[in-house]
Amino acid sequence: MAMALQISFRHVDRSAALEARIRALAMRLEHFSANIVRCRVILDAAHQHHEQGNLFNVTIDLALSNGEISIHRGQHQDESAHEDPYVALRDAFRAARRKLQDHEREHRHSVHAP
Numbered sequence: 001m002a003m004a005l006q007i008s009f010r011h012v013d014r015s016a017a018l019e020a021r022i023r024a025l026a027m028r029l030e031h032f033s034a035n036i037v038r039c040r041v042i043l044d045a046a047h048q049h050h051e052q053g054n055l056f057n058v059t060i061d062l063a064l065s066n067g068e069i070s071i072h073r074g075q076h077q078d079e080s081a082h083e084d085p086y087v088a089l090r091d092a093f094r095a096a097r098r099k100l101q102d103h104e105r106e107h108r109h110s111v112h113a114p
């Protein structure tokens with residue numbers, strides 16, 4: 001199933017390189033689940049930090065045929081907010097992959113349970 005992909009940039013200039021990276025990372029998620037219907041990615045440079053500069057936040061919302069998964073990375077100081085948008089994307093997609101794998105494992109277990 002081909003998933004619909006929506007990419008939004010907030011307070012970040014749209015970049016062909018960033019958009020290509022997001023597309024590549026999103027397509028990789030399809031290797032872990034054929035149930036992905038829609039993927040929405042938001043890259044946000046929320047605020048100017050006095051010592052570090054812009055910190056990038058990433059939100060990934062996955063709509064699955066059997067549920068939904070949301071990932072919010074870098075929204076608080078104690079979380080892994082990054083100055084580099086590529087690192088922020090990498091970490092967010094890794095978290096999405098882990099949640100997706102857990103979701104698929106739970107779904108398989110509930111289907112096969114007597």
